[in-house]
Amino acid sequence: MVDLSVSCPTREACAPEATAGPSWWTRPACAIADEYRVRRASRELHGLRERMLRDVGLDPGGIPYAVRFGRE
Numbered sequence: 001m002v003d004l005s006v007s008c009p010t011r012e013a014c015a016p017e018a019t020a021g022p023s024w025w026t027r028p029a030c031a032i033a034d035e036y037r038v039r040r041a042s043r044e045l046h047g048l049r050e051r052m053l054r055d056v057g058l059d060p061g062g063i064p065y066a067v068r069f070g071r072e
Helices: 026-046 050-055 060-069
Strands: none
Touching: 026 060, 050 060
């Protein structure tokens, strides 16, 4: 398994009102690392059977939203 351990601050810390934001190269690195995490999680969830997805409260159509934004 690939480890994408890029030191990324939380999204709240990246807010414009934060006084000391991330450096110019940290933002694209975090975006790339986040996209890899999203794609990996999406692959893992798409690999589950539909019954297992229903057990955790998802359906196959809700996987992209759940991976990017979480369940509500």
